[in-house]
Amino acid sequence: MRKTEKIVALLIPVLSILIAFIIGGIIIACLGKSPIAAYQKLFDGAFGTSTKFAQTLEIACPLIFTGLCAAFAYKCGVFNLGGEGQFIIGAVTSIAACLLLGLKGPGGVFVSLVLGMLAGAVWGAIPGIMKVTRGLNEMITSIMLNYVATLFMGYVYTNLLREGSTPQTPAIDESLKLADLPGTKTHWGFLLAVLLAVFLTYVIYRTSFGFQIRAVGMNPTAARFNGFRVKKLILLSFIISGAIAGLGGSIELQGKQFRLMNGFGQGFGFDGVAIALIAQLNPIGAALVAFLFGVLRKGSSSMQTSMKIPSSVASIIQALIIIFAVGGSALIRQPGFQKMLNRHHDRSTEGKGAQA
């Protein structure tokens, strides 16, 4: 990519975030509240104290996983909207393992996380198999599986593993809860999420496997003519994508929620897709955007309690970011805009005699 294009590509999400915040401010002003005071509350709620900041990171953690889940699949050209279902199935499998297998201690944590990851992979493989064998639209199949997973989770916490009169499962054993990172109040799942983002960046951009995944994503026909096994790669990308979300679900369970109840994982799937798109499918970018979403989620709830502004303002800001970010990426691909970029590029390289 040329330098100007790189700068523009980086500028789009930043500008989108800025404009979305400005519009969010206008909405807050329309409610008769001061946008500046509201945003102060929002950021204070997210960063104010070390405890608040730790909570913000823990809220961002599952979003990093679902964001990476969506980004990885879309890198291979398939739209996995089933992150939420894979996330939930991961958590359901983990809690079943924790409660029924009598797991204990660090070994138990490991087993439970691996099982959750595998369950997510299996759940992700279903739309993948349907796609490669029957050519079915993976968006529809993965969405349907989200509803099945959510309902199944409901069945688990109201029937199979219910504790007492409230519809929820018992909490997992104390020894299975993820420990905090040294010197912080954030569980180590967050560090794992960040490391995963770095690792996926390496895999996607620096390995031959990643190259094949990207090639299929850019042009499956060309990839097939080059001898890449397109179907296998697509299926693999679904499995990996599902495994990422499943692991995220297990970590959310063992690091933060400790039990399943109504609303677990709700909205994480679509937020993950939004995060991936805003980050232009870059894993590290996805982690950063997930962090921003975490700030919005955490901060908006304190904004709601202290200023009576509905926390759904934050969802609107998130949605506007994606509207502008995706619109912006489309704008720079417009033939007219490309010509303008080229002219600028020609001018700037004229003196050096470089070829555009």
Add this chain to the structure above:
Amino acid sequence: MSAFLDSNFIQQLLLSTVRMATPILFVALAELYSERAGLVNIGLDGLMTFGAFMGFLVGYHTNNPWLGMLTGAAAGVAMNMIYAFFTVSMCAEQIVYGMAINILAPALATFFNRISFSDTSISIEGVRMSPVAIPGLSKIPFIGEILFDHPPMVYAVYALLIFTAVFFNKTKPGLNYKAVGEFPRAAETLGIRVIRTKYIASVICGALAGVGGAYLTICSTNTFSEGIVAGRGFIALSAVIFGRWSSGGVMLACLLFGFCDALQIRLQIVSPSTPYQLLQMIPYVATLLALLFFGIRRSGPKANGQPYFREER
């Protein structure tokens, strides 16, 4: 088990099949009009949610179900214009933009819901469109009640279905419209205004999807809750594929999904001991199975999903 074979059970089941199929049918037709002009719109869930809320809100305040429906349609159009502007004029990826609508529209609906009704934990009852029995026909034993005693929106969707079938197959504007979805460049050289057709398609799509949403809050129930749409937009999307882009096929697909929805509701009533979550899975699993057995690789409009760069020659 005798409860299942009861003729009353079957009558109630078929009656709710018609009721449950209607919103899906509206939205599936919305998608059909969109895809026939080459626009894949996966934002149907979002359009429905927004239409459902705005329709409910206006119905609640004016006590007029028709105004509610109209507002639902207008809300769907307004929201879909965002999609149309970015995908048609800016050539943004349709799938991605549909997804953006799926995120924006429910966020707006939730926001307006929270500022309109201070306590959203109790369900507020709005207006409800009452059924209009068709004189004579509704008196036919058994099927009269199933087919001819519904809110007018139910009759409207079937009228629209017939109109759609005639429009796309028998009229010149309809064939021109279809050409835009098949081969826009050729259509343009024949003097068909591709961009304008795509915008018209988006208006129709937004209006029908909004009505489909408003049906849920004005006809099916008279309340709004977040998540009321529950994936019906995606079910409608699969109904279009499953019905192979033809009006008749889409109708059959929607009736099938409506039947599954009705079945799970009826089963919940006759068999309260079965965990309701397992019954609620029926429509989603049925959608998956229907696609698995009857869904076919690409047979939709040929230029579906592709951006149309007008100036690129």
